[in-house]
Amino acid sequence: MFEFALLGLLHEAPMHGYELRKRLHDLLGAFRAFSYGSLYPTLRRLQRAGLIVEEGPEESALSWGRRARKVYKLTPEGKERFADLLANAGPQTWDDDSFGVHLAFFSRTPAEIRMRILEGRRRCVEERREGLRERLTRTGEQIDRYTRELHRQGLESTEREVRWLNELIAHEKSEQDE
Amino acid sequence: MFEFALLGLLHEAPMHGYELRKRLHDLLGAFRAFSYGSLYPTLRRLQRAGLIVEEGPEESALSWGRRARKVYKLTPEGKERFADLLANAGPQTWDDDSFGVHLAFFSRTPAEIRMRILEGRRRCVEERREGLRERLTRTGEQIDRYTRELHRQGLESTEREVRWLNELIAHEKSEQDE
DNA sequence: GATCGATGTATCGCAGCGATATAATCACCT
DNA sequence: AGGTGATTATATCGCTGCGATACATCGATC
Numbered sequence: 001m002f003e004f005a006l007l008g009l010l011h012e013a014p015m016h017g018y019e020l021r022k023r024l025h026d027l028l029g030a031f032r033a034f035s036y037g038s039l040y041p042t043l044r045r046l047q048r049a050g051l052i053v054e055e056g057p058e059e060s061a062l063s064w065g066r067r068a069r070k071v072y073k074l075t076p077e078g079k080e081r082f083a084d085l086l087a088n089a090g091p092q093t094w095d096d097d098s099f100g101v102h103l104a105f106f107s108r109t110p111a112e113i114r115m116r117i118l119e120g121r122r123r124c125v126e127e128r129r130e131g132l133r134e135r136l137t138r139t140g141e142q143i144d145r146y147t148r149e150l151h152r153q154g155l156e157s158t159e160r161e162v163r164w165l166n167e168l169i170a171h172e173k174s175e176q177d178e
Numbered sequence: 179m180f181e182f183a184l185l186g187l188l189h190e191a192p193m194h195g196y197e198l199r200k201r202l203h204d205l206l207g208a209f210r211a212f213s214y215g216s217l218y219p220t221l222r223r224l225q226r227a228g229l230i231v232e233e234g235p236e237e238s239a240l241s242w243g244r245r246a247r248k249v250y251k252l253t254p255e256g257k258e259r260f261a262d263l264l265a266n267a268g269p270q271t272w273d274d275d276s277f278g279v280h281l282a283f284f285s286r287t288p289a290e291i292r293m294r295i296l297e298g299r300r301r302c303v304e305e306r307r308e309g310l311r312e313r314l315t316r317t318g319e320q321i322d323r324y325t326r327e328l329h330r331q332g333l334e335s336t337e338r339e340v341r342w343l344n345e346l347i348a349h350e351k352s353e354q355d356e
Numbered sequence: 357g358a359t360c361g362a363t364g365t366a367t368c369g370c371a372g373c374g375a376t377a378t379a380a381t382c383a384c385c386t
Numbered sequence: 387a388g389g390t391g392a393t394t395a396t397a398t399c400g401c402t403g404c405g406a407t408a409c410a411t412c413g414a415t416c
Contacts, residue, residue, distance in 0.1 A: 002371075018394060035375095039372095041371090041397090068395080104328065107322055135204075144282070144285055146281050150282065157335060157338065157339075214364095218366055219366090219403090
């Protein structure tokens with residue numbers, strides 16, 4: 001997840017940790033935290049795996065006075081890895097957290113994979129919707145007033161998301177046969 | 179979180195792990211996973227902390243043939259701890275994950291604390307809403323079509339949740355001065 | 357009598373968060 | 387000139403919690 005996001009961002013341009021975090025926060029801050037406690041360990045993991053490399057810090061001699069910062073850039077393996085993650089978009093791709101991140105990189109994602117992710121997400125939300133419906137209409141066992149409210153709100157919210165996804169999918173389709 | 183949920187459930191009756199998980203899944207499955215990988219370690223943590231104790235397995239001699247199961251029940255300290263968690267309902271209480279869990283135990287929660295949680299949650303969602311609004315109306319830097327869609331959907335969704343919370347709060351108020 | 361799904365307990369490795377430490381620079385005020 | 391606070395920047399620690407997996411027993415169905 002974090003890995004996917006970092007690779008996606010570095011696809012645009014080499015960056016250092018702080019900037020990566022700022023971009024992520026700006027891009028998806030409303031949906032996910034992206035804390036430093038994950039950022040730096042993940043960067044080192046990617047580095048060890050050879051997916052990113054530290055650019056020589058020398059060429060920043062221009063604007064000196066700055067604090068030491070490590071600029072990372074994608075290796076060819078890193079680019080490959082990102083493409084793989086996209087191509088293998090599977091079940092774990094469509095859960096709440098993951099989906100938002102993928103959507104943020106959609107303009108960089110092949111149309112056919114976009115479609116797969118949108119439809120996977122729709123199915124996932126539909127399943128949750130059915131679960132909520134079933135729970136609400138279930139007779140027998142009385143259900144707590146507050147829990148019922150929670151489920152009602154959840155149901156409405158998933159219904160809206162399905163409608164929204166349908167619009168996105170329709171738009172994709174209409175673009176496909178331009 | 180998990181701790182809170184387990185203590186809350188055991189408040190009703192002594193239970194063993196599998197049943198706790200089933201109840202949680204039934205109660206909040208649409209919102210959270212509550213996997214075994216957390217359940218058993220948490221139970222042991224609670225046990226070590228003296229908040230729950232294992233009931234002697236002897237008295238299940240009645241329905242024998244069942245597999246060995248460990249039934250846990252709350253200690254007085256456990257009940258105290260649950261009350262503390264409620265009384266100290268703070269900032270981390272109103273984030274997405276936590277709020278649903280708390281709501282599920284609302285009928286067991288004092289009215290004044292219910293109010294604090296609902297209002298805290300509302301403020302939290304309002305803040306997210308403002309962040310999304312600001313992001314969407316910000317001029318300058320062009321924003322990706324898909325990311326914009328995500329934010330639009332997020333904004334609508336938070337607006338709805340605020341309205342929903344307002345209704346819950348109004349209902350609480352009307353009940354307060356019965 | 358075989359297989360399948362539910363019941364049941366448990367562990368392992370991993371992802372990711374929140375808090376915190378450290379430190380340099382910058383903008384601003386006095 | 388000096389102080390103060392926000393911003394830039396990297397990094398670690400402990401903890402929560404998930405997914406996968408393993409193992410074992412039981413009841414039902416075929």
